[in-house]
Amino acid sequence: MxxxxxxxxxxxxxxxxxxxxxxxxxxxxxxxxxxxxxxxxxxxxxxxxxxxxxxxxxxxxxxxxxxLEDKTEANVEVWVAQSLPKGDKCETIVQKCTELGADKIIPFQSVRTIVQYDQKKMHKRLERWRKIAKEAAEQAHRDVIPEVTEIYSWKQILSIASEADLAMICYEKEDAVGIKDALQRISLSAAVGESEKKKILIIIGPEGGFTEEEASQAEMEGCTSIHLGKRILRTETAGMVALSCIYYETGEMGGK
Missing domain, CATH: 2.40.240.20 (Hypothetical PUA domain-like; domain 1)
Incomplete structure (x- = not known):
């Protein structure tokens, strides 16, 4: 229907x-x-x-x-912070992350972000992304439309890390942990009497990845460096994989 x-x-x-x-x-x-x-x-x-x-x-x-009583939203709140990719890749990211269940999509600019928008083009892009989010939420029979925020700076991304119960940055390094291990570091079930869902922030870099300095800055703000397996994923793929892992591990897709 x-x-x-x-x-x-x-x-x-x-x-x-x-x-x-x-x-x-x-x-x-x-x-x-x-x-x-x-x-x-x-x-x-x-x-x-x-x-x-x-x-x-x-x-x-x-x-x-x-x-309708059958609610379709996940039992955790997930924010996807996505460094702006080239071309129309962000449209695919917004669409697929909405279908999977993301609550907020935060486009941002980092050191290796190639894309630069002027105010007029940025407004048009945001308008387009928000329309895509609405249509994808309708198609997926969601109860909410995820928020697609204004374009953040890297500094703004770091500032919201403390708002999440778990903040993760996708950064390939020797001691990066798997996303499953990172999720096990916190209790994702609301305590008795709590009505708010636990918040998870996942930060995805641009095509060229994050710099070492950015990764260090994120870790200083409490972010956990994670990997998404042994293979290197495209920036437009990483958010979808991370969301799938999160929802599986929290029981949304039959895990636990």
Missing amino acids: QRYFVPAEQFAANTVTIKDDDAHHIVKVMRQKIDDEIIVSNGNGHTVLAKISHIEGKEVTATIQYE
Whole structure:
């Protein structure tokens, strides 16, 4: 069943209104009609099954049948910090990390980042990435749309490491640990009475990797240097592999 994300203000007590591109998709692409059912979410965990009751112009009104209880979000909160790759690779990274379950995607610039955007181009790129995240979240039947942040500096990335219960940087060095070993260093289960999920930050470098100085700076801020196996992964692959490992080890994909 098709899922749509709409702003919270478009929810009323018993109805929800879908507008613009999503309304066009319902009527012109999916060819849905009165009494057809759709899933609608406010992007923040409130997801309902609704029945189309009115179609007019670029607006579709649906009557809420009931709230869906089967939640699709993981039991840990994962942030993927990704150094900007060349070309359109970031679109793939945003799409696939959203499908897998990332809660936040943080593009950033590091020493070996080649890509440089001016303000106008950066705004367009962010707009595009956020649209991709929304569409990927709908396709994956997620309850939330991951946040795609503004482009961070390396200094800003270091500053958020302390906000995570576990911060990891993908950096190939002799004493780097496997991601499984790093995850075992903390308890990823919420303590009794805690409602907040544990936060994990994974930091991925650019095509040329991190410098030794960057890796040292990250470790000084509490990040654990990890590897993702014996093979060298492309920057656009590393985040997907890391997310898969995290979700497996935390029971999301049948591990533990």
